[in-house]
Amino acid sequence: xxxxxxxxxxxxxxxxxxxxxxxxxxxxxxxxxxxxxxxxxxxxxxxxxxxxxxxxxxxxxxxxxxxxxxxxxxxxxxxxxxxxxxxxxxxxxxxxxxxxxxxxxxxx
Amino acid sequence: xxxxxxxxxxxxxxxxxxxxxxxxxxxxxxxxxxxxxxxxxxxxxxxxxxxxxxxxxxxxxxxxxxxxxxxxxxxxxxxxxxxxxxxxxxxxxxxxxxxxxxxxxxxxxxxx
Numbered sequence: 391x392x393x394x395x396x397x398x399x400x401x402x403x404x405x406x407x408x409x410x411x412x413x414x415x416x417x418x419x420x421x422x423x424x425x426x427x428x429x430x431x432x433x434x435x436x437x438x439x440x441x442x443x444x445x446x447x448x449x450x451x452x453x454x455x456x457x458x459x460x461x462x463x464x465x466x467x468x469x470x471x472x473x474x475x476x477x478x479x480x481x482x483x484x485x486x487x488x489x490x491x492x493x494x495x496x497x498x
Numbered sequence: 499x500x501x502x503x504x505x506x507x508x509x510x511x512x513x514x515x516x517x518x519x520x521x522x523x524x525x526x527x528x529x530x531x532x533x534x535x536x537x538x539x540x541x542x543x544x545x546x547x548x549x550x551x552x553x554x555x556x557x558x559x560x561x562x563x564x565x566x567x568x569x570x571x572x573x574x575x576x577x578x579x580x581x582x583x584x585x586x587x588x589x590x591x592x593x594x595x596x597x598x599x600x601x602x603x604x605x606x607x608x609x610x
Contacts, residue, residue, distance in 0.1 A: 394505070394541075409507070421595075421596040422596040422597065422598075424598050431586075431606070432603075432604075433588055433601040433602060433603050434542070434588075434601055434602045436598050436599075436600065439598060470517075471603075477541070477542070481596035481597070482596060483595065483596070484530055484549055484555075484595055484596075484597050485544060485545055485547060485557075485597075486532070486544070486590075486592070486598075487544065488534075488541050488542040489541055490540060490541030491541060
């Protein structure tokens, strides 16, 4: 079983729509959680950390469910510029493991 | 502020040739350093990480090795490249045991 799994998508949504997707992790001892954004042929860039109580950063909302071992990302009022691949990352003991990414395409 | 430099940006190498990719971090001390590989359309695979000078942990047995000769320098090497070594190689650093990682711009390696 992979340590971190994501629905690869693609999620194809119109501008202004809300899109949400999850990421599951296998190790209950995981200590930290993040969402990264990766544009085509570029390096991943940190989008936001995910905290136990859930957190927002503008149009982005991240949630953590430790009992069911998943994290989620919700994007409200989608913009064309939100088109990218979103990678979840799970940290434990110096290591950050990544999912394969969820591709989101926002269309005009 | 902290910055991470990784070079070259692209590389085309013949099978059987050696490889050396270098990564340096500025603006921080004793960072945790990482090498990841991303195959086309795939996720990031952790290859090596280092928590200090001369300390290397290998995650996946393979044709590659890593070294950390200085606090903020991380090198990925191979003596003989294989076709399967092609991919997008990313160096990253973090400050804490489970903190977020920040990536260099990556090296796109094609082995021909």
